[in-house]
Amino acid sequence: MPIEHHAFSAGEFILLADREKLEEIENKCRETFLLCDVIAKNMAEHAGRKFFVTKVSMFHMGIPLYELERIPGHWPEETILDLSLQQHSEHEIYSRASDHYHAKANVKSGRGLVQILDTKNQIYSSLIKNHAAETAASINEVSHIRSKMNFEIRYGFDGEYSIPEKS
Numbered sequence: 001m002p003i004e005h006h007a008f009s010a011g012e013f014i015l016l017a018d019r020e021k022l023e024e025i026e027n028k029c030r031e032t033f034l035l036c037d038v039i040a041k042n043m044a045e046h047a048g049r050k051f052f053v054t055k056v057s058m059f060h061m062g063i064p065l066y067e068l069e070r071i072p073g074h075w076p077e078e079t080i081l082d083l084s085l086q087q088h089s090e091h092e093i094y095s096r097a098s099d100h101y102h103a104k105a106n107v108k109s110g111r112g113l114v115q116i117l118d119t120k121n122q123i124y125s126s127l128i129k130n131h132a133a134e135t136a137a138s139i140n141e142v143s144h145i146r147s148k149m150n151f152e153i154r155y156g157f158d159g160e161y162s163i164p165e166k167s
Helices: 019-030 132-143 148-155
Strands: 013-016 050-059 063-068 071-076 080-082 101-108 111-118 123-130
Touching (some): 111 132
Antiparallel strands (some): 013 050, 013 080, 050 063, 101 111
16 A cells, blocks of 8 residues: 655745746646546646645645645646755755665664665664655655755754854
């Protein structure tokens, strides 16, 4: 059974993917039974625009769908980009979370411990979860599409940051 796990939360500003990606996703979704009835129409018209996530829900088989302010319909997760990853900055808060963190599971009798660790294996967050291995895999997927800063916010922990020296 797939677990329900979303990368973005209500209350966030996001960026929609480019026109080509949105057209590809819309065509793919139109071929999926029932999903075509709930996804937003004419996705490509909104390409590259910034929106506010108002609601997150789960479709059949754990597919996250997002409702966005000022646009009717639901948006699949692959249409959404982390706005902070689009920043043109060298600061590490805007870098990809997967460059800094990974999740691993320690499973005992069905339930398990999921830990989020940095590249030095320092623990930043521990979660007791059913389906721990699947949850760890989902967290690792999220780390590839979220910035370091937003990944920390999503999973509720404070990271460490180097402070640039003044010249």
